[in-house]
Structure formats: C-alpha cells, structure tokens
Amino acid sequence: MGNNQALQVYSEIGSLKKVLLHRPGREIENLTPDLMDRLLFDDIPYLEIAKQEHDAFADIFRNNGADVFYLEELTAQAITDDVIKNKFIDEFIEEAKPMSRKKRELVKEYLLSFSSNKKMVSKMMEGIRKNEIKNFEKTSLSDMIESEYPFIVDPMPNLYFTRDPFATIGSGISLNHMKTITRNRETLFSKYIFKYHNMFKNEEIPFWFKRDENASIEGGDQLVLSDKVVAIGISERTQAAAIEKLTKRIFEKNESFEVVLAFDIPKKRAFMHLDTVFTMVDYDKFTIHPEIEGPLTVYSIRKGENEEELIIDKETKELSEILSKYLEIDRVTLIRCGAGNMIDAGREQWNDGSNTLAIAPGEVIVYSRNHVTNKLLEEHGIKLHIMPSSELSRGRGGPRCMSMPLFREKI
Numbered sequence: 001m002g003n004n005q006a007l008q009v010y011s012e013i014g015s016l017k018k019v020l021l022h023r024p025g026r027e028i029e030n031l032t033p034d035l036m037d038r039l040l041f042d043d044i045p046y047l048e049i050a051k052q053e054h055d056a057f058a059d060i061f062r063n064n065g066a067d068v069f070y071l072e073e074l075t076a077q078a079i080t081d082d083v084i085k086n087k088f089i090d091e092f093i094e095e096a097k098p099m100s101r102k103k104r105e106l107v108k109e110y111l112l113s114f115s116s117n118k119k120m121v122s123k124m125m126e127g128i129r130k131n132e133i134k135n136f137e138k139t140s141l142s143d144m145i146e147s148e149y150p151f152i153v154d155p156m157p158n159l160y161f162t163r164d165p166f167a168t169i170g171s172g173i174s175l176n177h178m179k180t181i182t183r184n185r186e187t188l189f190s191k192y193i194f195k196y197h198n199m200f201k202n203e204e205i206p207f208w209f210k211r212d213e214n215a216s217i218e219g220g221d222q223l224v225l226s227d228k229v230v231a232i233g234i235s236e237r238t239q240a241a242a243i244e245k246l247t248k249r250i251f252e253k254n255e256s257f258e259v260v261l262a263f264d265i266p267k268k269r270a271f272m273h274l275d276t277v278f279t280m281v282d283y284d285k286f287t288i289h290p291e292i293e294g295p296l297t298v299y300s301i302r303k304g305e306n307e308e309e310l311i312i313d314k315e316t317k318e319l320s321e322i323l324s325k326y327l328e329i330d331r332v333t334l335i336r337c338g339a340g341n342m343i344d345a346g347r348e349q350w351n352d353g354s355n356t357l358a359i360a361p362g363e364v365i366v367y368s369r370n371h372v373t374n375k376l377l378e379e380h381g382i383k384l385h386i387m388p389s390s391e392l393s394r395g396r397g398g399p400r401c402m403s404m405p406l407f408r409e410k411i
C-alpha cells in the first residue's frame, strides 16, 4: 500500500476525514441559455440559493468530523511562488481559447491585477466577460465575426462537481483527461494543487493518469469498492483505453488493489457516469438505477506475469452477482432509486437519487427532493444526512458528484 499521509481512499464508505469541494460562484451567473448545451447544464441554478444549499452540504461534513477544503483556496495556496503563478496563468490562457499575443497579454495583465491569488483564481473560474477588459479592441477577422459572443474567457460552471476532474484512488491521484473541452479546463487547478501545494508536494504522490493523455476518463466513473477492488464505468465519458492505462499504473505500484472491474454501461446522458447509476452506501448495500440491475457486461482486469501484461475476463451477469463475487460477501442488497416505480425512478434518477455519498459505513448524504428513494434507504437501516436540493441539482449531479474525498479511514 502507498504510504503518503495526504491521500488515502481504499473504499467508498470508510469514515470520511478530508474532502475537497467547490462552493458555486459567479460562473453560475455566467450561464446563458445559448451556452447551456456546450457547458453541460440543462437549466440555470439560482446562485444565492445554490450557495446556501452548498453551505448546508459543507456543514454536514464538518459536523461529522471531516475537514473541508475548497478548490480555489488550495489553488491559490499552491501558486504563491511567482514563477509557478506565471506558469499557471500562461497555461490557463493558452487553454482558454486561441488568442493573439496582444490579447493574451491583456488577459494576463488583468488577472495579475487582482489583489489576492484567491480572487484571481475565482475570476478564472467565473469567466471573463467582454466588457471587463478595457482596450480589448476588435483587431482581427475572428474578433469581428465573434463580436456577438459575450466572453473573452468562458465560465466553468461544472466546477462544483469536484468528483470528476480528478479522483483519489488508494494513495494516488488519477488526474483525469475529461471528455469535453469545457471540463478538461477544470483539471488545471488540480494539476497545480497536487504538484505544488504544501500538503502534497513532498509526498511523492503517484499519478495514475495525466490530463494530457489522449483517452478520456472522468471521476464519476471511478469507484473504489474496497482495498482490493476498483470499479470503473466504460461510459459516455470514459474510454476503455484510458481504463487499461490507469490499471497498468496502479498495478505497477505497490498498492493493495487486485482487480479493476470495467462496467460497460449505456452511453447516454441519463447514465452519464457509473456513479449516476450506482453508489455504495454500506458494506453490502448499494443504491442503483433500476435499469442497470439486469445482466451487465463486466470486464475483470488482473495483473499478468509482467508489468505490461493484463489478464482480462469478460462476464455477463446480474449486478448483485458481480458485486457479491468480487467483494466476497454472501449477499448484497440493491436499493432501487424511486423504489422501483418507473415514474418515481425516472424523476428521482434525473435528480441524482442514486448519487449518494457515504461519509461512514451505512451513513450517507442525500438530496431532500428524492423522498421516495430516501424513505427506502431508511427502511434498509441507512442513516441519512439530508441536504436542501432545489438549485444544485439543476447541474445534474448529486452529493457524490459534488465531493472529492482525499482521506477516508480504512475499514
């Protein structure tokens, strides 16, 4: 097993001690109907209420013994050295969109004018409107053509889903290459955090994946089921080639994981990530989208004779059979979103009824609005921490999507 003190995630349910969040900011108010599709939103949350809901979410962690870290604060603390800060700004601008040298300089000057790193990082996340930088004249043909477009730099409204741009697996980090351009920009913040922040820089953290690799993989598809089993969805967002790469690297290091299960799930938005259809809530209990219960194709990947070789087996079985086989438990209980009623399941699945977050075995955070699923969870003896959910849910992610555990107690 890895031995750094900063990162430790060997289960989905071990008592949570450190978690990384992002409180939604003005990037949400930079969403417009024209941008929603490309920026992966179906509606525009009301920011004030979204912040209140998010604060209630963060309080649940704090009241239950977990330290809460915020993305913009860790990023700001990671770039206190001027050389690093400059590199970070240059990379950010480079990735924002193609711009002339003069324009890049104007954007950089603007970012450097903020009185603190934290304010600058928040601005990067919010996006930069055209009217914010003086003298950003229309000098080129593309400026004239794009003259109606309101942003110099696009907002990143999905940042509050901290689950996806990277994932803690064991003692290492999968710094993900996201499927979409908009979400791939988010991974720059975590790159700087894990390389340069005092909490991590001397810990020799292994990287299972890097953001500049070709194939895509997202954190919502990465589940650590136990210290031996990692589950990864082959989904709309995560490609098989990325799973193979990551698996080889995990096996090369002295981690305890013995098998990676690649779940072949439908490639559509309702099943966006594995954690939108299935999450672990206790040693032997899972919440699921009723539609993936039936026979499912799973590839089990184990270490071969040498580092380059993987042994891969394909099997098609009921989800419950697969889980009890690999977790070596007699019986697993699948708790169906919407209690199996297709209308309630459809509605509550849309609002992430099966995207719960365990903060300890048998203890989960859930959205208030999914009352049918929540009641069923309680009937199965699960302790619920219920959070308000009118606005945050409009981004199509629940408590698991909105949190990235850094440290869980071993179970």
Ligand SMILES: NC(=O)NCCC[C@H](N)C(=O)O
Pocket (backbone or CB within 6 Å): 039, 040, 041, 158, 161, 163, 164, 183, 219, 220, 221, 272, 273, 275, 276, 395, 396, 397, 398, 400, 401
């Ligand atoms: N793990 C997750 O399922 N995250 C939800 C991400 C929602 C976001 N609007 C997206 O489409 O990427």
